[in-house]
Amino acid sequence: MHVSKWGNSLAVRLPKKLVEELGVAEGDEVKLTAAANKTIEVEKIDRKAQFLKDVEQFRFPLPEGYTFDRDEANER
Template sequence: MQVSKWGNSLAVRLPKALVDELGLKEGDEIDVVAARKGTIEVETKEERRRRAIENMRARNWPALPADYKFDRDEANER
């Protein structure tokens, strides 16, 4: 891949094979989660959400009641 200038940033085009392997489509957001010499790792926002939920489940936190509704104003009052 060739690194190109895009505005004030640099960009690369992802090859179709990689796009297909990652299951990406136009509009998806990805995060670079690790970068080492010659290698980068990316994950989609959906993968990050799924991983966060799995981490919460692994902690065996008690489930919220079915009728629970988060109230942002109430939470900010604390």
């Protein structure tokens, strides 16, 4: 891979094989971490999965036999 200038930053292109292996696509977020012996670790950040995991704490059990009534919920 070649390092290229991109504005005030530097950029590299990811080879297709690595893109497929990581499961990344345009617009995805990745985390780069400097590792031992001048290597880099790449991790895909899955914001949707993290959000769903974080939201789990707000779930509470519904009473037995509960059914959602849309009309009742929208009464004013």
